[in-house]
Amino acid sequence: MPERIVTCRMTNRLGNRCTAEAIDPGGEAVICVRHAAEVMRTLALAEKKAATR
Numbered sequence: 001m002p003e004r005i006v007t008c009r010m011t012n013r014l015g016n017r018c019t020a021e022a023i024d025p026g027g028e029a030v031i032c033v034r035h036a037a038e039v040m041r042t043l044a045l046a047e048k049k050a051a052t053r
Helices: 033-051
Strands: none
Touching: none
């Protein structure tokens, strides 16, 4: 019997869940690679904005 695949918990504006496999299924933030990259880009932009103030 195959092991259960844990999927990303992110949803779009319509409430549809992402179907990609989670990076760390047992982790605190159960998200896929794509959404992790979006978070990293958002943090980098926020740091850059804060540094220019």
